[in-house]
Amino acid sequence: MPLHHLKTLRDRLKKTQTGTAETPVTFADSHPVFEIVALGVRSGVADGNLSSYLVRPLGTRESVICDAGTLGHGLKKAEARGVLDDIPIMPDSSLSRAGHVLKQSVRAYLISHAHLDHVAGLVLSSPEDTPKPIHALPQTNAILSENLFNGRVWGVMGDKGPEPRISKYSYRDMEPGQSQTIENSKLDVTAWPLSHASTTSTAFLIQHHGQAILYLGDTQADQPDGPQNLLDLWKAVSPLVQKDKLRTIIMGVTYPDGQPDDALCGQLRPKDLLKSLRDLGHVCGGRHHIRGLRVLISHVKETFHDNGNPVQQIYRELQDGNDIGIHFMMAEQSARYLV
Template identity: 40%
Template sequence: MKYFLSVICTILCFNAAAQRPAFKVIPLGVKGGMDESNLSAYLAAPQGSSNYICLDAGTLHAGLQKAVRNGLFKKPAGDVLRQNVKAYFISHPHLDHVAGLIINSPDDTAKTIYGLPFCLDVIKDKYFSWKSWANFADAGEIPQLKKYHYNPMTPAEATPVAQTELSVQAFPLSHSAPFQSTAFLVRSKDAYLLYLGDTGADAVEGSDKLLQLWQTVAPLLKAKQLTAIFIEVSFPEEQPRKQLFGHLTPSLLMQEMHTLDSLAGPHAVKDLPVVITHIKPSGNNEAAIHKQLTGMNALHLRLIFPEQGKLLAF
């Protein structure tokens, strides 16, 4: 009897551990334009840790203020920025993904800015350049204030992040070719979270960047190690293909999810959390995208529409 109870306890404990979230994510900004106080930025950390990385940095302070008001931090937003945000991972250098980083730099503490070389070169040459803003980095125009350190990433190579328990891989994306963007695959122990910056569909971009990414993460999905995908849907179906400018619509997202599902195995994406980012808030876009995605969800994805300053767990 004691042996039987011990086995049951072991099974229950194993199941509870398997269901325990590996990551916590705090959206600091979720929109794809118009509202400068709510642009792409997501804090991510392992469960139980207060050391975060910031995936894109369109909005920082306004999002941190909302997180503080929601009880996610017990200290002022500025202190969270300086003490808890350990590094930035920038997918591409469009202003709606870097404005918060630039504007908050005078009050920030020393950190590393990670990204693929094309991205860091623009930040160095166009933003922290003394022509548009003081050079708070340790490269570029002189004088260099040396607050930030640029760390160019090599595609697919795992990069450990100092002062955190995370490592991150970068994968190039096509964002209105020939312009580029980046997907970041974040690892905590044996769990992974995939964050995509702005991206067009392979069929529209004439690219295979998303296919290569799905081929990389399909084994993780099959092994139940991929906890969530953060991916954009900027426009509703009504947006003409010639005016997508390197973005997705609901049907294009679903086409990409079907590709991932076919690579990972039958019904592999069922119940997978898919966080919809970068919705353009113009007109009726948000309601239309929500309705269209829900109606097209034959794969039974767990669609999540994030809210600024509200905690997500995966």
Template identity: 35%
Template sequence: MKLLTLFILVSLSCQIFANPAPKYVKPAFELITLGDTGGIQDGNLSAFLLRSLSDSNYIALDAGSLVNGINVALHKKAFANITINNDPAWQTNGIILREHVKAYLISHGHLDHVAGMLISSPQDSKKPIYALPSVNQTLLDTYFNWQAWANFTNRGKPPQLNQYQLIDLKPKQATPIKNTSLKVTAFSLSHPLESTAFVIEKGQNMFVYFGDTGPDEVEKQGKLNAIWRYLAKQMPDKTLRGLIIEVSFDNQRPDNLLFGHLTPKWLMAELKQFNILLQPNITLAGTKVVISHIKYSLASGQNPRHKIRQELAQANNLGIEFILAKQGQVLTF
């Protein structure tokens, strides 16, 4: 009996040493989803808050839904991990918007990515808007023009209210984000209106946010490939903590009706190209990929989210951890 017991213990010990537990990696970023859909669901449009876990302040990644998104996040206790500043002049949602959101990174000028920022601007605080030059120009021409909206920026049609400082990002050049410990590098994306991917860095950690984008095979501009190559060059020395990327439609959507968007099939094709660039020393296995911008539909039938989730799971042979964004959700990376 003693010999049998000893044999079992030795066998278990061998298994433990042969299959060590995965090494714990301390998270570097926190993400709060303020809006997860693309298109028509007002109150829940593309917007995220990202912060370094060493800081209690956020940057906004697009701003389709802002105050309503903050309200939903507060209800779900998504801000429980920070100490919210005390200001008796403002409600908690106002304090978060005014004092804890330090900058906007706007991917492109379509309304479902900027509406929340526009609507909340009369009670917002002074802060910068970082965007590619064409995106900032769209904001001026289309919205901050004293017709669609008052000019809350420091450029364009007078009087300029100087609440938002428009900062033009130079593509592929890192820029520090004011009042944070983060920096951002912008890449152009293929969309009917120029869109942007933002590579956000803190030290040796990277997080990537993609605005709306079509696949390279359809768009014929190679813009996603340029981002994959950039990240592949960085990753031997830096850690890609995660990324947010859109999947607007399911695989039944024909390519000629994508209008600069992705499907599960096309996203997996792009990620496979990225994975090839990383081999043989690095793979995308275990990478957290947050799916955003799923088009809300009023039509009866299967929920688009359910179908897209199924199609991603069926095609996922890279070991990626897909997470469908959900308003009010908090994630760490």
């Protein structure tokens, strides 16, 4: 093997905890059911690394994309690192593997809310995309059709909005708590509203043969005098947690604990997440139900400040307060998680 190949191999192995050099895996359960590919994981000024996760039941080619802050760039980076290699594709053109995955494997977009750091990649990749449904709460789909794919900011890519319509995307309005089957797949998805500053965000439960992944878009902590959206969500998913069917939760922790209460912009700090997860343990009937539960942390704010490493700081703060045995993982762009 040439030396530069050996070096690449060594670098790849160094970067991963498990897995082979060909398809690096950042985390692998001994009996994984789902694959999660992190296409983008941050919030803030780095426009090439914003919230987007591909979720696929292993053994299938049916995937969904949860939010699409960074889509095309995230797929290309994932391809370069080899983490798309296990997704079955049928090569039928000169398309890259990233292009094949987008066109052949992705069955739908689940969009939590229309903030640009969750939809910018969807907009930019849309001219190259194949027709797909967008599953979202009605208020999110309305914002996408009226304020984004409206013929002024971008073409009318959806099946609502002013003529002429390109109608590549079909808006599928979701009713909170009611599951929908994603077309051309055996995946079911259920949505619940989340409170997020002045807008409504969404949690999506993705289910396949009774096993589940829960993805949360941006959310703030429940306030004593406001809606109890997180608590209601925990109540809805608690039977899955009790039966050990919730494989992983993906959710955001945007700021370290030092961020003041009045500067959270509808986001969570480590202490807010830990408090909410203790509520989950409570509604499940005891903390033993959430011991070992995997929570993949997304959406850490990136700024132009050069003051330490917020990802490490948030991880440390989560671990320091982790008296409930949660298995926290900090999402890394182009990482692959088998859960």
